[in-house]
Amino acid sequence: MSKELSRVLGQQREIIEHYLSEYPVKLGQMARDLGVDIKVASLGTGISGRIALEGGRYVIRVNRNEARERQRFTIGHELAHFLLHRHIIDSSPDGITDTVLYRSGAPERIEFEANRLAAELVMPMSLIERELRENFGGLVTEVTIEGLASLFEVSKAAMEIKLSTLIEA
Ligand SMILES: [Zn+2]
Structure with missing residues (x-):
């Protein structure tokens, strides 16, 4: 578990852990259970996302022009x-x-923490380790990176970074 996830306590952590047990992680449902709405929106050029309190609800907006994998991250x-x-x-x-x-x-x-927790939410370490072992013989190759990226619906770049942290660990 990442240091950031261990900082999330109580009921929120239970909700998250429930969703981290299968891939691709159902981010939309997880967010809803946490009390956050998600909208695909027209954001300015160069803006990937935003979260704000609107009329008592937390709302995340993601840029509609970016790839789905990128929107997930x-x-x-x-x-x-x-x-x-x-x-x-x-x-x-x-x-x-x-x-x-x-x-x-x-x-x-702050951004470093958010990126680390985001990586854990879209690519739960225990699931990655299991898939890597059971379906890719524990070997990180181009094929592994592509295969896992597609299973978890993330970009190849994001999966490559995740796998590199695994090897260093
Ligand atoms: Zn941020």
Whole structure:
């Protein structure tokens, strides 16, 4: 479990762990259970996502022009802000807006935490390890990266980074 996920407590953590037990992770349902709405929206060029409090509801907007795999990671990133950094969302009427580089004006540490938790939400480590062992002989090759990316509905780049952290661990 990532350090960030261990910071999420109580009922929220139970909801998340329920959804992290199968892939591709049902992010939309997970968000709904956590009390967050997701909308695919027209955002400005260079903006990947946003989370803000609107009329008492937390709403994530993802850029409709980006690839579905990319939108999934963005949802994970904004959900991570919701779980870890709600005080920042609540302190601005516009919430948090992330560029394509997942920068929002918040300190770098905040974005790093959100990316780490996002990676765990869309690519749960225990599932990746199991699939890697059972279906790819534990070997990380181009075929493994493509295969796992497609199973988890993430980009090849994201899966490659995830697998590299696994090997270093
Ligand atoms: Zn962010």
